[in-house]
Amino acid sequence: MIDTCSDAPFAFGDLQGCHAPFQRLLATLTLTPDTPLWFAGDLINRGPDSLATLREVAGFGERAHCVLGNHDLHLLAVAAGIRKMKDSDTIADILAAPDAQALLDWLRHRPFAHFEHGMLMVHAGLLPQWDVSLTLELADELQRALRAPGWKETLRDLYGNEPRRWSPDLKRKERMRVAFNALTRIRFCTPDGAMEFAANGGPKAAPPGHLPWFDAPERRSADVTIVFGHWAALGLMLRGNLVALDSGCVWGNRLSAVRLAANPNERTVVQVDCGECEGQAAGE
Template sequence: MLKLDMGVYVIGDVHGCVKTLAALIDQFEVGSNDEIWFCGDLVNRGPSSANCIRFISSLKIKTVSVLGNHDLYFLNICKDNPKSIADKGLCSILEASDKLDLIDWLRNRPMAHVEKNNILVHAGIYPSWDTKKVTLLSEEVCKELKSHNWQTFLSNMWGNYPNKWNDNLENFDRKRAIVNIFTRMRYISRDGYLDFLLKKAPSKKIDGFSPWFNHESLKTRKERIIFGHWSSLGLLIRKNIISLDTGCVWGGLLTAVRLGDCKIYSQKLID
């Protein structure tokens, strides 16, 4: 477990709501030895995607941010003409004089971050993956994102299949499965099939599927997994699970947790 005297604050999906983010961080009273982690989806939907990246990258303390599906969506379309993109927040990046710096900063984020017994991801972890495999698969995708062919790689990452992990998957099918699991998964069947279209809260029973973190074969059960992505699930804190997407961009709250004592911080949308 991270030391209680070191403040590690983890923030849910920001989605370009930089004013709300700044107000939330003001509540922390962070010191120089503190850290702020982000569950991904820093950009898209909200009004200030460019300023959100600038703000986070300029913080004077250590930050960790994993990639979310909306971050990857932006990286995939960043070669397009800004006039063809409906989201004005994303256009703020593409029209910025420092857009290449913003893009490079974002694509150099990890898919997962493992520290002590904490695992930070955007959406989830496949039940058969242990901590070592989480790290290796994150690095496998990050290697592609840091390469000269990263845009070609991303253009092949869209789609819902394969919808079951298999260690024998190869090439783009393998990478697409890794990306979808880390950034899009919510529900899984007992035999390991994923349904990426199901977005309801778990309180509404869905035949044949359950939240990935309830799967009986979850190998990372002894670790604490912190994630966002699932706004209909909202804030959920268990011994081994922390869910932090509380729908800020939809008019809800931006939520954070301090890992040492699980103190919750929240900020209403002000963007």
């Protein structure tokens, strides 16, 4: 067993329904009942056991801090009749479960961003013009709308690629869509923050004129540690102010967890192999 007992949070990369590797990873850690568990989104979909994964994370209660990822939102959209299920989806077991409504309600009440201990967790990334305060303001607007009675209409309006740039003058619907796409979908953007959604390879696959969102010059969130997932082709990446957690478990690679010590030199990385959990199709 790996002793990681500490008040420092332990953050997990995208689980995507890979329940067995997640259980193996948990079994390697000595966690107290008070150890905070952070999940960078995409708890479900593409892996073989989305239902068990969602139930387990929800069962951690208040010690689990989970932000919404694009696959989590896709489940909500399918359940709401907004989007159709894809051949590669593995969410039918959730929708057919006797506790489906309770699980969907739990997921719908997760935030889009979590800030604590000087660290900001989102699923995908931030635009260069956003500092922590603005990010949390935009995330709060999204999560309040998704928790409201008219959440289905809100979610329907959030899908779409335009506008691709942030502006403080955007109208509410456009502002929310930009925030939705940045927090749950972004990988590459131009230096001034125009998002690109087609490329999903590693950093060297950046389209002309684009770069990874975290390398944008004068990024206003550079003064805090950003914890994120979403980008399997990037893999596990630790910098002083960046913790990228998605190491491609659903593609048969590895599932990663990082103990988020305040001192970057004291961070602990734990990984398990995911050979039995290879995803069924490419895409976001």
